[in-house]
Amino acid sequence: SQQGEEDPQALSIQEGENATMNCSYKTSINNLQWYRQNSGRGLVHLILIRSNEREKHSGRLRVTLDTSKKSSSLLITASRAADTASYFCATDALSSFYNQGGKLIFGQGTELSVKP
């Protein structure tokens, strides 16, 4: 079954507004990562949060993790047109890490559109 599910599937905002994307997962994790994919390009790693962390910041990005609810959120503040992309959360299942080396399980992604 799919590990990560994201919502919303699509989000359209104006430049300068904040964008919030949510991710839920099903099994115990070692860490959770957020990636961005610009159209036609590869995945760019944004931020990693470990299972014992609750919040992490990187520039205009803020990630929270609630392991009791098995959910995470990605907040992009003061969005820019260049932030338009697909955003994916990916989990590294704890059992997978110790047994097999940490394959990532991705959600379906959120398509973010930031209008100038």
Add this chain to the structure above:
Amino acid sequence: EAGVTQFPSHSVIEKGQTVTLRCDPISGHDNLYWYRRVMGKEIKFLLHFVKESKQDESGMPNNRFLAERTGGTYSTLKVQPAELEDSGVYFCASSQDRTYASYEQYFGPGTRLTVT
């Protein structure tokens, strides 16, 4: 430092033909992963190499897919014979040492495969 590279960037083949995708990981990275995204759906894990050994190939869809990593450096993913449902973007990723408690996977730009 060079990132993960993939070749070709785009391949268009007919059903029944063979295609070989190549991935060059970041130098020194023991872990190499293949993922694919089909028809705008979620990104799914295919397999994981640790050096030249297949650590986890649970995501390989069927025996038409063959992955190799000779010498523990670059990897190839061969699809033979290709079917229409194989169309999608194939991503390769690499990471450093699996003994780290958590680590980042660095993704290549992907190979877009179109089977007609």
